[in-house]
Amino acid sequence: MTQMAQIRTSRSQDLKTSGPERLRTHAPRPRDLKTSRPGDLGPPRPKTQDPGPEVGPLTASDLADVIKLDARLTGRRKAAYWKARFAEFIAPGHARGRVGLAARVGDRLCGYLLGDVRAFEFGSPPCGWIFAVGVDPAEAHHGMGSALVAEAGRQFRRAGVSTVRTMVGRSDVAMLAFFRSNGFVGGSFTQLELDLEPRAGRT
Numbered sequence: 001m002t003q004m005a006q007i008r009t010s011r012s013q014d015l016k017t018s019g020p021e022r023l024r025t026h027a028p029r030p031r032d033l034k035t036s037r038p039g040d041l042g043p044p045r046p047k048t049q050d051p052g053p054e055v056g057p058l059t060a061s062d063l064a065d066v067i068k069l070d071a072r073l074t075g076r077r078k079a080a081y082w083k084a085r086f087a088e089f090i091a092p093g094h095a096r097g098r099v100g101l102a103a104r105v106g107d108r109l110c111g112y113l114l115g116d117v118r119a120f121e122f123g124s125p126p127c128g129w130i131f132a133v134g135v136d137p138a139e140a141h142h143g144m145g146s147a148l149v150a151e152a153g154r155q156f157r158r159a160g161v162s163t164v165r166t167m168v169g170r171s172d173v174a175m176l177a178f179f180r181s182n183g184f185v186g187g188s189f190t191q192l193e194l195d196l197e198p199r200a201g202r203t
Contacts, residue, residue: 053144055151058090058100058112065109066134073134085132089114097159099128099152103135103144111135113148117159124189127163128156149182167191 058066063086071077089100097117102109113133119126130152135145156164165187168175 053103053105053110053139053142053147055101055103055147058086058102058114060086060090062090062102062109062112066112069109069112069134069136073137085114097128097156097161099155101148101151101155103139103148105139110139111144111148113152115152115156115164117156117161122189125163127161127165128152128159130164130166145178146182149179 063082066086067077067079067082070082086100089098099113099115101113103111103113111134113130115128115130115132117126118129130149133145133148135148153164164184166179166184168179
């Protein structure tokens with residue numbers, strides 16, 4: 001899999017993310033004591049707050065969960081690919097600038113991100129690249145994708161780069177909207193390609 005930053009959180013999720021949402025509770029309205037039932041009156045219940053996702057490093061024990069989540073998002077099980085990526089990004093002593101992140105709710109892995117600091121030809125200086133992101137559709141709209149991208153940005157800055165790039169399919173409106181909502185804009189390079197396979201009707 002060479003897709004750059006696959007956010008397949010069900011195509012419509014995680015587009016405009018926000019911080020942790022508050023769960024709203026309300027104290028009961030005061031009533032006439034003569035007509036109230038037990039439990040109608042009393043001190044207001046305290047408001048609770050969704051703690052949001054906890055973002056930290058991917059670990060070797062996350063491999064099976066990442067394979068399962070990626071298969072759910074893409075429809076293809078790519079165990080060999082993910083084993084190779086974990087060997088590169090998660091193993092002790094991996095190269096500086098490589099980023100492997102997990103988003104968790106409690107003990108459950110609900111999202112992942114992989115990125116790398118790379119330098120290319122054509123006058124491009126080293127920069128951060130996000131090339132794989134996945135978020136559990138059940139956790140849509142909780143800011144999980146944005147939390148992963150934000151932490152990746154912090155790690156890239158610590159690695160000494162000031163630009164982060166990714167590649168998105170031109171027709172993938174959901175993914176484009178997600179990255180734009182997180183501050184990404186069109187970059188200074190234009191990707192060009194040449195199809196070497198013959199197509200019916202072409203001369």
